[in-house]
Amino acid sequence: MLETGHHYRDQVSKIISWGHWFSLVNILLAIVFASRYLFIADWPETILGQAYSLISLLGHFSFIIFLLYLVIIFPVSFLIPFPRALRFLTVIFATVGLSLLIIDTEIFKLYNLHINPIIFEILLGESEQTLNSDWQSFFVFVPFLFLFELLISSFLWHRLRRLSRFKLGPIIAIFFFCCFLTGHLLHMWADAAVYRPITAQKANFPLAYPMTARTFLVKYGWLDKAAFDKRVSNTKNLTDSRLDYPKNPLDINKSSQKLNVLLINISTLRADMLNDSVMPEMSKLSRKGLQFKSHFSTSNDDSLGNFGIMYGLAPQYWGDIEISAKSPFMLDYFTQANYNLGIFNTEKLSEHKQNQTTFINLDNPQTTIVEGTNDDRKTVEKTRDWLREQDKTTPWFAYISLDSVQNMNTPDGFPALFYPNIQDLNSQASNRQIALFNSYRNSVSYVDKAIAKIIYELKSSEQYDNTVIIFTANHGNEFNDSEDHSWGYGSNYSTYQTQVPLFIVWPNKEPNVINQDTSHTDLVPTILTNLSAVNNPISDYSNGIDLFSGDFKTWQLLGNKNNFVILQEDTITLFSYQGLFSRQGNHDVRNRSDYKPIPRTAMHEAKFKQVLNELNYFYKAAPAQTEN
Numbered sequence: 001m002l003e004t005g006h007h008y009r010d011q012v013s014k015i016i017s018w019g020h021w022f023s024l025v026n027i028l029l030a031i032v033f034a035s036r037y038l039f040i041a042d043w044p045e046t047i048l049g050q051a052y053s054l055i056s057l058l059g060h061f062s063f064i065i066f067l068l069y070l071v072i073i074f075p076v077s078f079l080i081p082f083p084r085a086l087r088f089l090t091v092i093f094a095t096v097g098l099s100l101l102i103i104d105t106e107i108f109k110l111y112n113l114h115i116n117p118i119i120f121e122i123l124l125g126e127s128e129q130t131l132n133s134d135w136q137s138f139f140v141f142v143p144f145l146f147l148f149e150l151l152i153s154s155f156l157w158h159r160l161r162r163l164s165r166f167k168l169g170p171i172i173a174i175f176f177f178c179c180f181l182t183g184h185l186l187h188m189w190a191d192a193a194v195y196r197p198i199t200a201q202k203a204n205f206p207l208a209y210p211m212t213a214r215t216f217l218v219k220y221g222w223l224d225k226a227a228f229d230k231r232v233s234n235t236k237n238l239t240d241s242r243l244d245y246p247k248n249p250l251d252i253n254k255s256s257q258k259l260n261v262l263l264i265n266i267s268t269l270r271a272d273m274l275n276d277s278v279m280p281e282m283s284k285l286s287r288k289g290l291q292f293k294s295h296f297s298t299s300n301d302d303s304l305g306n307f308g309i310m311y312g313l314a315p316q317y318w319g320d321i322e323i324s325a326k327s328p329f330m331l332d333y334f335t336q337a338n339y340n341l342g343i344f345n346t347e348k349l350s351e352h353k354q355n356q357t358t359f360i361n362l363d364n365p366q367t368t369i370v371e372g373t374n375d376d377r378k379t380v381e382k383t384r385d386w387l388r389e390q391d392k393t394t395p396w397f398a399y400i401s402l403d404s405v406q407n408m409n410t411p412d413g414f415p416a417l418f419y420p421n422i423q424d425l426n427s428q429a430s431n432r433q434i435a436l437f438n439s440y441r442n443s444v445s446y447v448d449k450a451i452a453k454i455i456y457e458l459k460s461s462e463q464y465d466n467t468v469i470i471f472t473a474n475h476g477n478e479f480n481d482s483e484d485h486s487w488g489y490g491s492n493y494s495t496y497q498t499q500v501p502l503f504i505v506w507p508n509k510e511p512n513v514i515n516q517d518t519s520h521t522d523l524v525p526t527i528l529t530n531l532s533a534v535n536n537p538i539s540d541y542s543n544g545i546d547l548f549s550g551d552f553k554t555w556q557l558l559g560n561k562n563n564f565v566i567l568q569e570d571t572i573t574l575f576s577y578q579g580l581f582s583r584q585g586n587h588d589v590r591n592r593s594d595y596k597p598i599p600r601t602a603m604h605e606a607k608f609k610q611v612l613n614e615l616n617y618f619y620k621a622a623p624a625q626t627e628n
Contacts, residue, residue, distance in 0.1 A: 011081045014160060019077060019090070021156045021163055023069040024172060026094050030061040033098060034205065036105040041204045042242060049197025052186050053204075059180030060205050066176075068097065087157065091149040098149075099142050104206050111612050113575075114206040184211035196323050200242060243320040245313070245618045246329050251535040252337055258395040259507060259531060260467040261334075262458070263523075265309060265399070266447055267302065267347075267406040268489060269473035271295065273444045274501040281452035282471060282503075289469070289505030291513045292547070296556050296567060297475040298520045300489050300497040303352040304560055305474030305520065306401075310358045312524030312542030316615055319561040322353060327361040329541035330524045331397075333533050340396040341367040342386045346379045346403045348372035376404045377411055380450045384457045392463065400454070402447055405477075408439045410446045417445050437479045465507060468531075470523065473500040482595040493558055493565045493572055494595035506530065509548070516552040517567065519544065543614050555607060557614055566611055567592070 034057060044050050073090055080086045104115045156163065187210035190198035202210045271293075276283050298308030304315040311321065311328045334341055341362060349355040349371045362369065370382045383400055390396050404410065408422070416423075418438035420431065451471070458464040478486050478496040489497045502518065504526070521544030528534055529546040538546065545551060558565040559574075566573045572595065574588040591598050 011083065012077055015077045015081065015083055015086055016074065017160055017164065018083075018087070018153075018157055019069060019073050020169060021160075022090065022094070022153060023065055023073075025152050025156070026098070027062045027065045027176070029098060030065055030101060031057060033101050033105065034061050037108060037204050040105070040109045041201065044197040044201070046197045048186075048195075049201070052183065052190075052198045053201060055179050055186070056183035056201070056205070056208075056210075058176060059178075059183040060208055062176035063180045064207060065097075068093075083157065087153045091146065091153050094149050095142065095146045098145060101206075108204075112616055113612070187211055194323065199323070242619055243317070243324050243326065244620045245317070245321070245326055246536070246541040247618070248536060248540045250329065250332050250336060252333065253532050253535050256337070256532045256534075257530075260390075260395055260463060261397045261527060261531075262454075262467055262469045263309070263397070263399045264451060264454075264469070264471045265306065265401045266451075266471075266473045267401065267403045268475060268477040269405050269444065269447075269500060270476035270478075270496060271499040271501050273441070274503075278441050278444050279448040281448045281455075282501075285452075285455060285469070285505065286471070286501075286503035288511055289503050290509065290511065290547070292502040292504075292518050293513060293515050295472070295500055295502035295518045296495075296498050296520070296558065297473070297500050298558055299560055300475050300491070300493055300558075301560060302474055302489075306352055306354065306358070308520030309472065309474065309523055310399075312521050312544045313618065314521060314543045314557050314564075314614055315559050316561055316564055317618055320619075321357055325356055325360055328358055328524070330528060331358070331362070333528060334397040335361070335364065335366075337533070338366070338394070340390060340394055342383065342396065342398040343367070343369045343371070344379050344383045344386070344399065345369075345371045345401045346373050346376050347401070375411075376402045376409075376447065376450055380453055383454055387454070387457045387463065388461055390461070390463065392466075400451075401474075402450065404447050404450075405440070405443045405473075408436075408443045410442050414442075414446050416442045418442050433479060440477065440479070468507065468527070469505040470502075470527070471504075472502045472520070472523070476500055484595070492595060493567075493574065494590070495572075495592065496595075498558060498567075504547070506548075514547070517554075517556050517569075518547055518552065519556045519558075521557075522547050539617075543617065555611065557611060564611070564615060566608075571598070 038053055038057065044053060072093065073086075076089070077086060080089075100115060107113060107115055187198055187202065189195070191210075191212040202208065273279055274283055274286060297305040298315045299305050301315075304318055307313070307318050307321070308315060310330065311317075312330070313321070331341070343349075343359055343362065345354070349359055349369075359369065368386055370379065370386075373379045373382070379400070379402060383398065386398070410416070416438075418441045420435045421439040421442055422432070422435045423439070455464070455469070458467055458469075475489050476495075476497045476499055477489055478491070478494065480487055481496040482492065482494045484492070486492050486494070486497075491497070502523075521542060523544070525538040525542045525544045526547040528541075529538065530548055538544070543557070545553065554568065556567040558567055563574060563576050565575070570592050572590045572592050574590070589598050590596065
């Protein structure tokens with residue numbers, strides 16, 4: 001390097017040059033430490049999957065280290081042009097970063113998650129003496145890492161002139177950039193091609209958000225949606241290398257009760273709508289059965305809410321179920337037990353991929369599927385016609401899903417009970433929030449009358465006394481109730497978007513009111529257990545419980561494939577699989593009653609381990625399930 005006579009400029013130039021080499025060494029160290037993720041996660045069985053693992057490892061961590069240098073160290077070089085001070089601060093920063101990376105690999109090994117504060121509380125907690133001592137011994141290595149970084153810093157600083165002769169910088173930068181770009185392009189292709197050995201790796205590294213462009217490709221005609229759906233459907237013949245659902249094959253109990261089962265799912269129906277003024281018919285019916293006053297969907301999303309109802313699994317399994325195209329254990333039972341099945345869905349089943357998952361194996365003569373009527377009246381009429389055709393000697397299962405409430409629609413001529421509604425106002429009206437909510441309530445009132453017609457059909461055909469009736473919704477709906485500009489659903493996990501009605505009218509079971517928290521994961525085990533349908537234990541096919549057993553959980557698990565949410569008596573806690581610096585927000589604690597942020601509170605480690613077991617239980621080599 002040449003001295004120009006300008007001391008400040010010369011110092012900054014040397015610091016920047018040193019920073020490049022120091023970043024390169026730390027990129028190599030990070031790659032070495034992060035290679036542990038490849039040994040912890042399932043190693044892909046295909047050569048392409050293995051190549052993606054190595055390419056994404058090189059590209060991801062080189063990008064992260066370079067980005068940190070560019071955002072933090074590079075600008076500070078101009079503010080602190082004092083080599084010793086800046087080098088010392090950079091060494092501290094590098095030591096902390098690599099230490100966190102090593103800690104994260106250990107957390108990933110133990111819990112299949114990335115760094116978040118609550119895991120530190122558990123690992124370093126007083127009640128976990130073994131882990132506590134292990135982690136104390138681990139931190140002994142941090143000073144050695146710090147000394148190693150100091151040696152690297154000094155070595156590079158005193159050999160800058162010699163190193164500057166090597167023109168390797170552009171070549172190295174291009175190599176790592178190509179790895180970064182290739183990794184994202186490969187994942188984009190794998191997502192569109194449903195190539196599991198690559199897409200299954202998306203959560204292996206912290207802060208990793210692989211590129212997907214399925215919607216973009218379909219929009220511009222580069223991806224055939226029909227061909228994509230066919231590829232997904234064809235995966236049902238493939239063996240999934242990760243999912244372990246069910247744990248054991250279906251074992252039918254030949255002496256099971258042959259009751260009919262009517263499962264009603266009203267899209268976006270919130271819990272507080274089940275009352276005498278808005279839903280008088282269903283409210284009256286609910287008092288004849290078991291009413292669950294604190295019931296929650298598994299998500300705030302259509303697909304995952306429906307998934308929880310039909311599979312009895314935590315929502316985090318949705319992605320694996322979608323790829324492997326596993327049919328639900330409950331419908332497998334009804335099919336093999338020779339039930340007649342009726343599926344009545346106002347929306348097309350392809351809207352939420354139910355044709356590729358829930359109802360994928362129902363192409364048989366004993367199944368009637370009515371979908372895409374786009375009109376709840378037609379769906380109800382088809383359901384009533386089907387009920388009239390049923391032979392009383394053959395049990396049946398019927399699933400009904402209506403969407404008038406979601407679309408806030410009522411048919412022409414239906415009397416509006418709540419004013420003012422949205423049809424009465426112009427776009428400048430000041431009370432549109434009230435009007436919108438009233439339109440919502442009017443649609444709920446219409447659906448109440450529509451379902452009452454189905455119940456009437458059961459009674460008139462003398463099937464009511466032999467039919468289990470389950471009434472619920474896939475998720476709720478918000479009208480800015482949490483006062484954070486949230487409307488509809490899918491924007492937060494407040495009770496307005498996740499709490500839904502549930503009542504079960506079961507022949508020969510006494511009416512009762514249950515106030516404990518319950519979840520959609522509990523519906524499948526409740527149905528199969530009380531029908532004495534299978535000899536399998538609940539743990540073979542569901543994360544839920546039998547709601548009639550009285551053994552309720554003190555927490556509920558909600559979320560999606562990127563986040564998980566723990567709902568407790570007073571709090572709602574959000575986590576992300578990507579860890580501390582996730583875009584979705586990590587360990588965000590909210591007050592359950594109003595969804596306002598509250599200070600982070602410690603969670604009991606035993607309870608958190610139950611949650612982690614539930615998240616991993618239906619994967620191969622998962623930890624043993626603990627009692628709730």
